[in-house]
Structure formats: C-alpha cells, structure tokens
Amino acid sequence: MGYKLSFETVNSLFNELRKEYKIYAPKRFPKAGRYSDTDIIRYAEIKNVEEIVFDEKSDYPAKEVVSPITQTLFYFTEDEYREAKVHDKKVLIFARPCDINAQMNQDKIFLENGFEDTFYKRMRDKVNYVMMECTSSEDTCFCCSMGTNKTDNYGLAARFEEGQVLFNVKDDKFAPFFEGKEEAEYTVKFIEENETKVTIPVIPNKDVLNKLKEHDMWKEFNKRCVSCGSCTIACSTCTCFTTTDISYNENGSVGERRRTAASCQVAGFDEMAGGHDFRKTTADRYRYKTLHKIHDYNERFGQGHMCVGCGRCTERCPEFISFTATIEKVNKAVKEICGGECNA
Amino acid sequence: MNHDIDVKATRINCFRQSKVAGEFMLQLRVPGSIIDAKHLTSVQHIAETWGDGTFHIGMRHTLNIPGIKYENIPAVNEYINNYIKEVEVVECDVEMETCGKGYPTIGARNIMACIGNSHCIKANVNTHELAKKIEKEVFPSHYHIKTTVAGCPNDCAKAHFNDFGVIGIAKMEYDRDRCIGCGACVEACSHHATRVLSLVNGKIEKDTCCCVGCGECVLACPTSAWTRNEKKFYRIMIGGRTGKQYPRMGKMFANWVTEDVVLAIFRNWPKFSAWALDYKPVYLHGGHLIDRAGYIKFKELILEGVELNPEAQIAERIYWQEDEKRANINVKPIAKHNSAGPGSQDGRH
Amino acid sequence: MHNELMPVACQILEFKQETQTEFTIKVATGDLKVEHGQFCQLSIPKIGECPISVSDYGDGWMDFTIRAVGKVTDEVFKLEAGDQLFIRGAYGKGWPVDQFKGKNVVIIAGGTGVAPVKSMINKFANEEGFAQSVNIIAGFKDENGILFKDTLKVWEEKFNTIYTLDRDEKEGFRTGLVTKFIEEIPFKDFGDNYEVVIVGPPIMMHFAGLECVKQGIPEEKIWVSFERKMSCAIGKCGHCRIDETYVCLEGPVFNYTQAKKLID
Numbered sequence: 037m038g039y040k041l042s043f044e045t046v047n048s049l050f051n052e053l054r055k056e057y058k059i060y061a062p063k064r065f066p067k068a069g070r071y072s073d074t075d076i077i078r079y080a081e082i083k084n085v086e087e088i089v090f091d092e093k094s095d096y097p098a099k100e101v102v103s104p105i106t107q108t109l110f111y112f113t114e115d116e117y118r119e120a121k122v123h124d125k126k127v128l129i130f131a132r133p134c135d136i137n138a139q140m141n142q143d144k145i146f147l148e149n150g151f152e153d154t155f156y157k158r159m160r161d162k163v164n165y166v167m168m169e170c171t172s173s174e175d176t177c178f179c180c181s182m183g184t185n186k187t188d189n190y191g192l193a194a195r196f197e198e199g200q201v202l203f204n205v206k207d208d209k210f211a212p213f214f215e216g217k218e219e220a221e222y223t224v225k226f227i228e229e230n231e232t233k234v235t236i237p238v239i240p241n242k243d244v245l246n247k248l249k250e251h252d253m254w255k256e257f258n259k260r261c262v263s264c265g266s267c268t269i270a271c272s273t274c275t276c277f278t279t280t281d282i283s284y285n286e287n288g289s290v291g292e293r294r295r296t297a298a299s300c301q302v303a304g305f306d307e308m309a310g311g312h313d314f315r316k317t318t319a320d321r322y323r324y325k326t327l328h329k330i331h332d333y334n335e336r337f338g339q340g341h342m343c344v345g346c347g348r349c350t351e352r353c354p355e356f357i358s359f360t361a362t363i364e365k366v367n368k369a370v371k372e373i374c375g376g377e378c379n380a
Numbered sequence: 381m382n383h384d385i386d387v388k389a390t391r392i393n394c395f396r397q398s399k400v401a402g403e404f405m406l407q408l409r410v411p412g413s414i415i416d417a418k419h420l421t422s423v424q425h426i427a428e429t430w431g432d433g434t435f436h437i438g439m440r441h442t443l444n445i446p447g448i449k450y451e452n453i454p455a456v457n458e459y460i461n462n463y464i465k466e467v468e469v470v471e472c473d474v475e476m477e478t479c480g481k482g483y484p485t486i487g488a489r490n491i492m493a494c495i496g497n498s499h500c501i502k503a504n505v506n507t508h509e510l511a512k513k514i515e516k517e518v519f520p521s522h523y524h525i526k527t528t529v530a531g532c533p534n535d536c537a538k539a540h541f542n543d544f545g546v547i548g549i550a551k552m553e554y555d556r557d558r559c560i561g562c563g564a565c566v567e568a569c570s571h572h573a574t575r576v577l578s579l580v581n582g583k584i585e586k587d588t589c590c591c592v593g594c595g596e597c598v599l600a601c602p603t604s605a606w607t608r609n610e611k612k613f614y615r616i617m618i619g620g621r622t623g624k625q626y627p628r629m630g631k632m633f634a635n636w637v638t639e640d641v642v643l644a645i646f647r648n649w650p651k652f653s654a655w656a657l658d659y660k661p662v663y664l665h666g667g668h669l670i671d672r673a674g675y676i677k678f679k680e681l682i683l684e685g686v687e688l689n690p691e692a693q694i695a696e697r698i699y700w701q702e703d704e705k706r707a708n709i710n711v712k713p714i715a716k717h718n719s720a721g722p723g724s725q726d727g728r729h
Numbered sequence: 730m731h732n733e734l735m736p737v738a739c740q741i742l743e744f745k746q747e748t749q750t751e752f753t754i755k756v757a758t759g760d761l762k763v764e765h766g767q768f769c770q771l772s773i774p775k776i777g778e779c780p781i782s783v784s785d786y787g788d789g790w791m792d793f794t795i796r797a798v799g800k801v802t803d804e805v806f807k808l809e810a811g812d813q814l815f816i817r818g819a820y821g822k823g824w825p826v827d828q829f830k831g832k833n834v835v836i837i838a839g840g841t842g843v844a845p846v847k848s849m850i851n852k853f854a855n856e857e858g859f860a861q862s863v864n865i866i867a868g869f870k871d872e873n874g875i876l877f878k879d880t881l882k883v884w885e886e887k888f889n890t891i892y893t894l895d896r897d898e899k900e901g902f903r904t905g906l907v908t909k910f911i912e913e914i915p916f917k918d919f920g921d922n923y924e925v926v927i928v929g930p931p932i933m934m935h936f937a938g939l940e941c942v943k944q945g946i947p948e949e950k951i952w953v954s955f956e957r958k959m960s961c962a963i964g965k966c967g968h969c970r971i972d973e974t975y976v977c978l979e980g981p982v983f984n985y986t987q988a989k990k991l992i993d
Contacts, residue, residue, distance in 0.1 A: 065604075065607070066610060067607075067608060067610045068604060068607040068608070068610075069604075069607075070501075070598060070599060070601075070604070071497070071501050071599075072497040072503055072504045072505065072548075072550065072595065072608055073497055073506070076604050076607070078604070095604070096604070104557065105557060105558050105559075105560060105603060105605075106556070106557040106558070106559070106560075109734060110734075110735070112774040112775070113774075114774065114813075115738060115813075116738065117735055117736055117772075117774070117815065119732060119735065145964070145965060146965060149964040149965065149975065149978070150963050150964025150965070150975065150977070150978045151733040151963040151964065151965075152733070153733075153734075153963070153965050154730060154731075154732040154733065154734065155734070156965075158730075242972075242990045245972065246990060246992050249992055264562070264564055264600065264602045265560070265562055265564075265602040265603075266602035266603075268602075269560065269602050269603045275965065275967060276966055276967030276968065277961075277965070277966050277967075278560075278561075278582070278960065278966065278968070279777065279778060279960060279961065279966070280561070280581060280582040280777060281772075281773075281774060281775045281776055281777045281778075282581050282582075282583075282775065283774075283775035289774055289775060291774065291775045293772075293774075293777075295966075296559075296560050296561060296582060297560050297603075298560060298966070298967070298968070299560065299562065299602070300967065302560075302562045302564075305958075305968060306957070306958050306968060306969075306993065307958065308956060308957065308958050309779060309798050309799030309800075309801075309802060310796070310798040310799065311798075312931065314957075314993035315993055320993075324993075327972070328970075331972075332970075332972045332973045333973070335972065335973035336973035336974075352602075354599075
C-alpha cells in the first residue's frame with residue numbers, strides 16, 4: 037500500500053513512531069569534513085524528516101547504527117564481568133539497498149561464522165529498515181555490478197520528493213501508523229544501471245590466488261596508499277574490531293571492556309604479542325582488504341561478494357585510490373596469470 | 381633628460397620610480413591575492429600600450445607593469461579606473477572615489493593571502509574573503525601597514541613577516557566514540573605540528589595548551605573523530621618585517637579571536653597610527669609604530685572598544701627579537717630615541 | 730542468552746617459573762571444555778585479553794604456559810597461586826588425536842611450541858599403546874630457554890627423543906636447529922603409518938615443513954599449529970583471518986596441505 041505524506045505529516049508520523057522506535061538516518065554535520073568548510077553526512081538519531089539527507093550518499097555507512105565504532109561490551113569489577121545493557125526501544129533505519137544488503141553480509145560474520153555475537157544480535161534484532169529509494173546513482177556507485185541494487189529486506193520503502201515523501205508499507209506491523217493517511221500510487225523502483233561498471237574477476241583456485249598475491253600490480257599501492265584505514269571505516273561491510281579494557285581510575289579495578297572498529301589497513305592489525313606481523317607493507321595490507329571484498333568472503337560463505345558497491349571507500353580515500361579501478365587491475369592481473377583462460 | 385617630476389606624489393599614486401629616468405612601474409592592488417582572470421587582459425593591454433610589454437608579480441602580490449613613461453601616467457590612470465572600481469569598490473566594498481586619477485594612496489599595502497580554503501586542503505579559512513574585508517577597513521589610508529592572511533599555521537603567506545599577519549586556525553573537537561585509536565593524528569601532529577597528542581589505551585589524550593590549531597589531526601583522521609569546530613578562529617602576529625636594518629619575525633599578539641575581533645582591530649589601526657605619528661603620516665611601517673609606542677600603549681589603543689570573544693587570548697607582553705644587521709642599532713643617545721604620541725613628530729621627545 | 734565473549738573468573742592453583750620469561754600457571758577452570766591443541770582467551774580486567782594455548786589439562790584444571798611478551802602476559806606473570814584471572818574457551822580446532830591412534834607420531838617442536846603439544850604427548854605417555862611410537866624433536870634457543878625440564882625427562886624415558894639447543898651446549902642436548910635432525914627420524918621403518926606434527930615460531934615451522942617435504946613426507950601427513958593474532962577467538966574480529974580461513978575457528982591446527990597455501 038502506498039501513501040503520500042507531506043513533510044509535516046511525516047514529522048507527526050515520526051512522533052508516533054518514536055514512542056516505540058529510535059529513528060536513524062543519514063544526517064548532515066556541517067563543516068565537520070576532512071577539509072575545512074566541507075560537511076560530513078553520517079548516521080545519527082533524528083527527530084524530523086528535514087534532518088534526513090536523501091539526495092546525497094552518506095560519507096559513512098548505516099552499519100554504524102548496528103555496530104558502532106566504539107561499543108561497551110562489559111563493565112568489570114575485580115570479581116566479575118557484567119554485560120553492558122542496551123536501550124529497550126526498537127530501531128528504524130533509513131538505508132539504501134546497498135546498506136541493507138551490506139548488513140546481510142555482516143550478519144553472516146556476526147551471526148553465522150563460528151559463534152553468534154550476542155552484542156550484534158541483540159541490536160540487530162531491533163532493526164527495521166526504511167528502504168530509501170535511490171533515484172539517481174553517484175559516479176562512485178557500482179551496486180548493479182555487485183547485484184546489491186535491489187532488496188526486499190525492509191518494512192517500509194520511501195521515495196523523497198519536493199516537500200513530501202511517498203511511503204510503501206511492506207511490513208504490516210507499520211500499517212496502523214499509516215491509518216487515515218493520504219493514499220497514493222507508489223511502486224518501489226531500484227537503480228538498474230550505474231555509470232561505473234565492473235566485472236569481478238573469477239579466481240579459480242588457490243594457486244592463482246597466491247600468484248595474484250605476489251603479482252606486481254600491488255606494488256603501486258606501496259607508493260599511493262597511506263594505510264590510513266579511511267576506506268575500511270567508510271566500508272559498509274567491514275566488521276573488524278579490537279577489544280580494549282579501560283579502567284576508570286588509575287588504581288581501581290572498575291572499568292569497562294569495549295570494542296572499537298579496527299582496520300586491516302592500519303599497521304599492527306596482525307601484529308602478535310612480541311611484535312611479529314605478517315603483512316608488513318602498505319601494498320600487502322591493501323591487497324588483503326581488496327581480496328576479502330571480491331574473493332575471500334565469497335569463498336567462505338558462497339552467497340555473493342562482501343563488497344556491495346557502495347563506493348564509499350573510493351569517496352573517502354584521501355589519496356584518490358578508486359576501488360573500481362583496483363578491481364579492474366585485479367582483472368587484468370588474473371587474466372595474465374591464467375593466460376586469459378580462466379576469467380569468465 | 382630634463383625631467384621635473386614629483387616622485388613622492390607618483391609613489392603615493394602607486395607608480396614606482398625606475399632607474400630609467402622618467403619611467404615608472406605601476407602596482408595594481410590585488411586584495412587577497414586573487415582576482416578574476418579577465419583582468420589579465422587589462423594588464424596585458426597596459427603593458428603593451430604604455431609599458432615595456434612585461435609584467436612582474438609583485439613581492440606583495442601586486443601586478444606590476446614596468447616601463448611606463450611619466451607622461452603616460454594620466455592615460456594609464458584613466459584606463460585602470462574600471463579595474464579599481466571592480467576590484468576595490470565592487471569586490472571589497474571599499475569607500476573611495478574612482479575619478480580616473482588612479483590609486484589615492486600607497487599607504488596601506490596590498491593585503492596578501494595564500495589561496496586559502498577555497499582550494500587548499502590544509503587551510504582552515506577562506507583567506508581572500510577575509511583579506512577583502514580587511515581591505516575595506518584599511519584602504520585607502522596614508523598610514524603604512526603591511527598585512528597578510530594565511531589559511532593555516534603553516535603560514536605560506538608569511539604572517540610572521542608582516543606588520544599584521546592573520547592566520548586561520550581551528551578549534552578541534554574530539555569524538556571519543558568515533559576514534560579507532562589508529563594513532564594517525566598522533567603521528568601527523570608529531571610530524572607536522574607541536575606534538576600535543578598521545579595515544580593512551582586506544583584513545584587520544586591532548587595537551588590542549590600547545591595546540592596551534594592547524595587541523596593536521598582532522599586531515600589524518602580516518603573516521604571523522606577529529607573535526608573542526610564550525611566557528612572560525614584567527615591568530616594575529618604583529619611586528620614582523622624584512623628590511624636592511626633589523627629584520628625580525630613577528631610575535632603572537634592575539635590567539636583564538638573571531639573574525640569580528642580581527643576586523644575591529646584593523647578598524648583601530650588607522651587611529652593608532654595617527655596617534656603614534658601625531659596625525660602626520662610618514663613613510664614608516666606598522667611594526668615601527670608599535671616599537672615607538674611600546675607594546676602596552678599599542679595594545680591599549682588597538683583594542684579600544686573591541687569586544688573580545690570568550691576564547692580570545694591577548695599577549696600580555698611581547699619580547700621582540702630583532703636580527704640586528706648593524707651592531708647595537710638600538711643603542712643611541714637619548715636625543716636620538718624615537719618617541720610616539722602628540723608632538724612626537726615635531727622633533728620634541 | 731549465552732554470551733560467548735563473557736569470561737569466567739578462575740583461580741590460579743599453581744604458578745611455576747619455567748625460564749626467565751616463561752611460566753606455567755595451573756588454573757581451576759571448572760567445567761570449561763578443552764581438547765589437545767586448543768587455546769583459551771585469558772583476561773585480566775583493565776589490562777585486556779590474550780590467546781594462550783592449553784599446555785596440559787585434567788579434570789577441572791588447565792595449564793597455560795606463557796611467555797611474558799605483552800601487556801596481558803606481563804600482568805599474568807605478576808600473579809601467584811590463589812589469585813584470580815578470567816578465562817573463556819577453549820577455542821579452535823586442536824590436534825586430530827584420533828587420527829594419530831596406532832600410528833608412529835613424530836613431533837617437531839620449537840621453543841614455546843612445545844606447549845600446544847604437551848598435553849597430547851602426555852596422553853601418549855599415559856595411554857601406552859595409543860600411539861605405535863612417539864618420536865620427539867624438541868628444540869630450544871639455549872639452556873635458559875628450556876621448558877618443562879621434568880616432563881622432558883619423562884618423555885626421554887618413554888619415547889625416542891632428540892632434544893637440541895640452537896646455539897648452546899648442554900648434557901642431554903644436541904646443538905643445532907630442529908630441522909637438522911629431521912633426517913634422523915626412521916621414517917623408513919614407519920611405512921606409511923605415521924603422522925608428523927610441527928609447531929613453533931613461524932619461521933621454524935616454515936623451514937621444518939619444507940625439510941619434511943624434502944624428506945619425501947606426504948604433505949597430508951604433516952600437521953602444524955598456527956600462531957596468529959587471535960583476538961575475539963569466535964570468528965568475528967578479523968585479526969586472524971587468512972583468505973577465507975579464520976585461524977581461531979579452523980585452526981590453530983591445520984593440515985600442511987591447507988597450511989602451505991595460507992599466505993597472509
């Protein structure tokens with residue numbers, strides 16, 4: 037069922053929803069960008085529809101709502117670790133198809149891989165999506181190449197228009213909120229083509245993979261990549277984290293254990309106690325990330341690649357390293373290794 | 381050659397005397413060191429019509445056209461009337477008459493600026509916008525002052541070597557929850573700035589007092605944990621200069637002041653100069669006036685009526701450090717000591 | 730809901746100094762389950778967590794042999810019997826002990842690498858006949874680096890042992906790297922009824938692996954235990970991942986056919 041709501045009506049809808057839900061959406065943080073007088077768009081709790089940035093890609097992904105950059109896991113005393121509590125509201129996230137698909141990919145790691153992650157699950161269970169329809173695609177987007185331009189994993193769909201929002205109620209539990217609202221024809225659409233297109237290389241076996249790891253193509257990144265990790269924090273699918281304990285005072289034994297997003301691009305990610313690390317160069321680390329996104333993850337879970345083509349890594353890279361350009365270079369390298377035979 | 385020229389008058393008119401008798405070099409002001417590129421055709425026209433066909437980029441970012449004959453100065457002044465109107469009146473909102481007689485004064489020198497944040501990734505402020513606002517405050521004035529605006533503490537604009545050097549700085553905000561403890565800011569600060577950051581248990585600790593407000597931490601931060609406060613701040617360096625006798629680097633006069641404060645200070649500059657020189661402009665630059673008045677008197681007059689923002693810091697005293705090219709240049713008989721204030725320019729002390 | 734990341738308080742029963750920087754703690758671990766070759770996450774509140782392999786275990790207790798080289802291990806070093814620390818685990822895939830049954834087992838271990846195989850060797854010692862024969866090459870850097878001195882003596886009596894020091898001379902020890910002594914193992918007598926275990930620092934494992942292959946040992950008979958930065962130990966944090974493999978889940982023990990292809 038479709039509805040047409042003026043911004044004013046959306047705000048009163050939000051007021052109703054907020055009794056049960058915390059609403060998160062991409063929001064503008066003026067002048068908070070890397071360079072002066074540039075903005076940042078990132079996910080934050082909102083109250084009004086006017087706060088939602090619907091016509092630009094957010095700099096940071098929706099994953100931050102479910103797995104925030106820093107999260108307290110336990111509070112400890114000398115004798116026990118106590119699980120940190122979570123708020124008791126449900127969560128409504130305005131997210132684009134790529135971000136919703138990205139969360140599905142994160143689910144595999146947090147919920148299926150090995151053990152279930154309690155902290156992720158308890159937040160994930162709260163989440164309902166309002167799928168923000170993309171009416172245009174930006175030049176760094178390549179969701180169609182990754183097959184992540186579409187999703188049916190949402191409760192509501194929304195199309196933003198001048199001063200009004202079209203809603204499609206897919207999950208009946210939201211129907212009561214729309215009772216008496218103006219009905220309208222609204223068929224959900226997805227982006228069908230991006231300006232940027234890539235083919236993901238087929239890496240047929242471990243031998244090719246290991247030859248690819250040693251290929252000269254990575255060398256350029258020793259000069260270009262600065263290992264800052266911006267791409268992984270902006271990535272809608274990266275999940276890695278580091279756990280740290282902090283005490284509230286110097287001598288006391290009361291404190292908290294928290295986890296913080298970690299980046300495989302930052303030196304020390306794989307460093308063991310005693311100082312041995314395995315990926316010593318910038319190129320090693322960039323190669324590690326790249327292959328996870330377009331090979332390793334799919335090799336493990338088998339239901340599509342980790343990368344959802346949101347393009348945020350390219351947007352946020354301070355050194356103008358384009359991920360799609362990198363994928364093309366991998367393509368070329370794989371062709372070289374296989375003599376042009378193995379790449380579909 | 382038989383010339384009868386008032387070179388002082390032509391200098392005030394922004395035509396500088398050449399070693400070739402009867403020739404002059406026009407200095408076109410470029411406030412904020414930026415103008416529409418279309419004006420370059422005017423520069424070309426002047427150079428090719430009245431000059432020697434060349435132009436020089438002035439050391440204070442003026443556009444200089446040498447080789448102009450004295451008798452052509454009126455024609456050139458007529459021609460640059462439109463340039464002055466567009467650049468000074470329209471762009472900078474300067475209150476002046478444009479009557480085809482060229483620049484009314486050379487006193488307040490061209491206000492320079494680095495490219496600033498309209499382009500530069502390091503800059504914290506829009507330097508030319510501020511320069512243009514300062515132009516409105518100090519031009520046209522016969523009192524000599526050299527001013528520059530730098531977009532960040534890297535100071536490519538040489539704020540440390542001007543009478544007044546304004547530097548764009550930023551107050552940083554740190555969001556602990558967004559910080560991943562990668563240490564990039566610590567490294568950036570230690571490499572490029574004042575080493576005020578350290579990584580303690582996965583998060584950052586900062587020695588706020590020594591932060592120069594450059595923004596290197598923000599540039600290095602991969603997560604936007606570091607951001608610049610929306611409010612723009614400035615540092616003002618005073619008394620820097622080059623010169624044959626006693627070049628010196630300027631000293632910090634004001635820190636963490638807002639644009640309103642910067643402009644209010646510049647508004648007081650002509651008043652201070654007039655007082656220091658007893659209302660008789662002479663060819664003496666700002667730094668020397670501060671020397672004569674003494675920092676305490678300067679501070680009193682320059683801050684008169686200025687409403688400081690809460691974050692503002694003002695130097696209580698300044699210890700100058702001239703590089704004395706002539707030994708003991710400050711050591712001389714009492715009778716030769718320069719002084720400031722009423723009557724000071726009449727030979728009394 | 731069970732929270733796998735929640736550590737439980739455990740009491741230290743014994744503290745034994747092994748070398749200057751290495752020590753073994755015996756900890757009362759209640760009903761935590763463990764297999765040979767697995768590891769646990771040890772926690773000290775406000776310092777943090779680190780992965781430590783289980784060097785021995787029995788009913789309600791585990792041994793951890795630890796080198797003080799990091800924030801957490803340095804802190805554990807300061808503890809003594811009666812003190813408390815926090816543990817979760819055990820994690821990972823251990824040695825395929827059942828596959829070793831009735832076989833000639835060759836164990837090549839270097840330094841602290843002896844720890845993750847110690848409980849398994851003790852099992853072989855306690856259950857006579859479980860393994861057809863046990864052949865141990867154990868190498869240490871120097872005299873000061875020798876671990877489990879008493880246990881080594883027990884093994885010496887029961888098994889074929891070659892103990893060596895990289896660059897030191899001592900009675901009962903030969904001198905040289907473990908790789909040098911692999912050719913002394915009577916593989917010819919084993920037919921194909923044998924398995925080889927290699928465990929130690931990354932470089933030692935690399936060269937010992939190559940040496941074994943050079944000796945004609947089929948790769949599928951070689952087993953190694955990987956050390957990586959296991960941080961969450963439950964397949965989430967990503968620090969130990971190599972390609973599609975999570976060392977904390979599929980490892981730390983790998984068959985050499987798989988291990989040789991795991992390039993970080």
